[in-house]
Amino acid sequence: METNKKNYNFSLFKPISPYGKQNRNLIISLVAIWFIAIFGFQILLLSLQKPTPEKSLLKFESVWNNVKNGTASEIEKQDFVKSIISVEGKSSLKKDKKPVLDNAISWMVYTMISDSEKVVLSSYVADLKDTKEKLTKANDQDFLNLQANLTMAKSNINTLLDNKIGIESTDVEAGILPYCINTEYRDMSEEDIATLPQIMSLYLTHNRSFLTDTKFLGFPFHYFYTAVFLLILFVILCLIYSFRIQQIQKKYSIIEE
Amino acid sequence: MKKIFIAVSIFVLPAIAYAGNLTQLEGSFKVGPAIILIAMLVTFVLVGFFSRAKDTTDYYAAGRKISNISSGMAIGSNWMSAASVLGMAGMMYATGYNGLAYVVGWTGGYVLLLVLMAGQIRKYGKFTAPDFIGDRYYSQTLRGTSAVFTILISFAYCIGQFGGVGLMFKWILGINYMWSVIIGASVVVFYTMLSGMIGATKNMVIQYIIIVVTFLVPTFLLTYKFDYFWILPQFGYGTIVSDIIQGIPAPNIADGVALVNAYGHNVSMVASPEFAMPWDASTGSTAFQWMAICFSLMLGTAGLPHVLQRFYITPTIRDARLSCVWGLFFICLVYWSAPIYSVFGKILSSNPEVGNLASDAIVVYTAQLGDLNPLIVGLLAAGAISAAFSTISGLLVAGASAFSHDLYVKIINPKATPKAQMNMARFGTILMGVVVAIVAMLNLGMIAQLVAVAFSMAACTIFPLFLLGIWWSGANKAGGTAGMFVGVAISLFSLTYFIVDKSGGSLPGQEFVTYWLNVWYFAWIGSPLAIITNIVVSKLTKETPYEIKKFLAEKVHS
Numbered sequence: 001m002e003t004n005k006k007n008y009n010f011s012l013f014k015p016i017s018p019y020g021k022q023n024r025n026l027i028i029s030l031v032a033i034w035f036i037a038i039f040g041f042q043i044l045l046l047s048l049q050k051p052t053p054e055k056s057l058l059k060f061e062s063v064w065n066n067v068k069n070g071t072a073s074e075i076e077k078q079d080f081v082k083s084i085i086s087v088e089g090k091s092s093l094k095k096d097k098k099p100v101l102d103n104a105i106s107w108m109v110y111t112m113i114s115d116s117e118k119v120v121l122s123s124y125v126a127d128l129k130d131t132k133e134k135l136t137k138a139n140d141q142d143f144l145n146l147q148a149n150l151t152m153a154k155s156n157i158n159t160l161l162d163n164k165i166g167i168e169s170t171d172v173e174a175g176i177l178p179y180c181i182n183t184e185y186r187d188m189s190e191e192d193i194a195t196l197p198q199i200m201s202l203y204l205t206h207n208r209s210f211l212t213d214t215k216f217l218g219f220p221f222h223y224f225y226t227a228v229f230l231l232i233l234f235v236i237l238c239l240i241y242s243f244r245i246q247q248i249q250k251k252y253s254i255i256e257e
Numbered sequence: 258m259k260k261i262f263i264a265v266s267i268f269v270l271p272a273i274a275y276a277g278n279l280t281q282l283e284g285s286f287k288v289g290p291a292i293i294l295i296a297m298l299v300t301f302v303l304v305g306f307f308s309r310a311k312d313t314t315d316y317y318a319a320g321r322k323i324s325n326i327s328s329g330m331a332i333g334s335n336w337m338s339a340a341s342v343l344g345m346a347g348m349m350y351a352t353g354y355n356g357l358a359y360v361v362g363w364t365g366g367y368v369l370l371l372v373l374m375a376g377q378i379r380k381y382g383k384f385t386a387p388d389f390i391g392d393r394y395y396s397q398t399l400r401g402t403s404a405v406f407t408i409l410i411s412f413a414y415c416i417g418q419f420g421g422v423g424l425m426f427k428w429i430l431g432i433n434y435m436w437s438v439i440i441g442a443s444v445v446v447f448y449t450m451l452s453g454m455i456g457a458t459k460n461m462v463i464q465y466i467i468i469v470v471t472f473l474v475p476t477f478l479l480t481y482k483f484d485y486f487w488i489l490p491q492f493g494y495g496t497i498v499s500d501i502i503q504g505i506p507a508p509n510i511a512d513g514v515a516l517v518n519a520y521g522h523n524v525s526m527v528a529s530p531e532f533a534m535p536w537d538a539s540t541g542s543t544a545f546q547w548m549a550i551c552f553s554l555m556l557g558t559a560g561l562p563h564v565l566q567r568f569y570i571t572p573t574i575r576d577a578r579l580s581c582v583w584g585l586f587f588i589c590l591v592y593w594s595a596p597i598y599s600v601f602g603k604i605l606s607s608n609p610e611v612g613n614l615a616s617d618a619i620v621v622y623t624a625q626l627g628d629l630n631p632l633i634v635g636l637l638a639a640g641a642i643s644a645a646f647s648t649i650s651g652l653l654v655a656g657a658s659a660f661s662h663d664l665y666v667k668i669i670n671p672k673a674t675p676k677a678q679m680n681m682a683r684f685g686t687i688l689m690g691v692v693v694a695i696v697a698m699l700n701l702g703m704i705a706q707l708v709a710v711a712f713s714m715a716a717c718t719i720f721p722l723f724l725l726g727i728w729w730s731g732a733n734k735a736g737g738t739a740g741m742f743v744g745v746a747i748s749l750f751s752l753t754y755f756i757v758d759k760s761g762g763s764l765p766g767q768e769f770v771t772y773w774l775n776v777w778y779f780a781w782i783g784s785p786l787a788i789i790t791n792i793v794v795s796k797l798t799k800e801t802p803y804e805i806k807k808f809l810a811e812k813v814h815s
Contacts, residue, residue: 005803008730008806008810008811009730009731009806010730010806010810011729011730011731012729015814017814019815020815026372027372027373030368030372031368031372031373034369038361038365038551039548039551042535042544042547042548045544046535046536046544049535054528054530085527086528089526089527089529089607089609090531090539091529091603091606091607092353092529092531092539132610135610150610170508171507172504172505172506172523172525172526173527175522175525175609176527176609179609202538202539203539206531206534206537207534207536207537208530208534212534212535215495215499216495217492217495218495218498218499219495219498219499220498220502220533222354223495223498223533224495226354226357226360226361227360227596228491228492228593230361230364230365231361231364231589231592232589234364234365234367234589235582235585235586235589238367238368238371238582238585239582241371241578242579242582245376245578246575254815
């Protein structure tokens, strides 16, 4: 009797009916498209990418030796400060990296101004830090007053430094610089000197390729592909499956409950 | 449905109209959002009351009479938790391109779910995921184990949701966290207990509409206000991504006026390519992690019990498939929009005086920094609560069903009357709701993080059993048990290292395990290992009973 039993052994890859075979082909095709579209693209992105420095890093590297040796010109000092601000302005900057950058900017800024200006700058910076601290706990009118004081303190610092650093009040750097200066002048430590180029390289080098540099609808292409297109593709794959499986079932006269 | 929309019209719409005049920025009790919140809660309870479950089929599977579009909306809102609605943008804000792994992972899994499972699960005709596993693998042990895992996964997930509800209630009503959790939990447990899957699903449809409206409206307003392409912001935000990469070196001027955030800071920033470039070294993430997270989330999506259970509620198999398509589309509407909050969050918080924002609340902060009407911010919070409620009710039903149907009826008391089953399901809902609320009140950060493990755990335990159970007649009890054991062992291994790491300790190979078998993505290897184990052991042991093979071939695959 056992031998008369119909064979019901099957798997996705070895279906036992013509309908099953068409269903298998459809599933494998869609899953292959799905897999290649997601992971194939990311692997392509990975294989094409090259570590590419930002302009600020090239600028930093071109002046760093002279800055370190104390032989930098005024223009090189300005470039040094601006390149570090380009990292300080990144919201991705980790808290533990900031002190090294602050020390480097402060060291350079204080060496570019006179002794009397150092005293004034130090008091402006102390005022700024004090006001910002109070601002976090203030409400209502106190908050508005402190905000006005903060604007004043920033403006004082920028006015004092704009001729020296070459940053105008409308530049984005003008909003960042005041928060990068320490209240006291001191030389960069040996540890800071060793760490600074590593931090600069870490934050100013990015994986880029023509897939990241090509624009599509305003997006970098790879970003559009991953954030927008893949989701559209998923919906389309699901639609294709739903309609195709119905056609296949109709072909084999399969009626689902 | 008529009753439901009448309830919505009576309570929610006038509340929104009136709340617009009353919303305040300051003060601990926010009148406008509070009116919206209370109207919403009353609506949810009324819908639950009107849709009371009459029998166990109503309670577990909504009477199998939910249409495919409604079911799609329910899939969407059941899937999108508060963390998803609020946290998705936060991940991209904090980690840039790496955050897109979550967007792709949490949507791509639905393709697998549709082509490999949705129709077949419905054809099999059971009520719950453990029910399928117990029958297919003819094993009470596997039924019991998967029921326990269903409860654990639902439990871990629920704690995070209750925490989110507590925070939002606290923000709106100005009451302490404990009372916030108690009120929120009482409402959702009450209507879920009363109506089971049927009321939960009808509420999910309303909740989806609330989520999508409250989430999309601010994206149009922000892009319009900051002079980007606003007609279709889901495509228009590309220019903002490019602006972030190149930097906005001077005040951004539109119509002769500098664009500013709510604090008056210019919308300008230094070049920040790390936000959009793949696997930037400064973010600390690698291409491997991106792909492992994406893969694990996709398999996890196709293995989560409360997601699988949604395919039992449709009238037909075709409806099960179409509901999956609709569900994915409805989820994508929100996921296409989430990056908009992250890019606006980036440019509006670029001034050092704003500083880094808490990424979990970036959606609300972005609306605030964009100086949108406070009512809009209140609506966003209401949307987040809706998202949390819809997920909680789905999880409560999944957990309670596993408890009452799979543990109590199928294992402990097979002779239970339908009335006793209903009572047990309701008791299970209350029990789970109360226990989760108590744990959520403890506000343990560690537990919220453990939610992450639910995906990988589902991918390592339930997904392999479903995949092989449906698609290979050779998968048998011994193979299923061995596969489950491997999946559980890898889950516990990774979880142990995670807990030790978070507690400040260290085990041998801590760094290696933390990188290669992280709780977020250990399924990249755990799931394939569980599948291979199932296959090998099945091949080596007594073959699947003939009746099961016949049932699969004749009922599920033809």
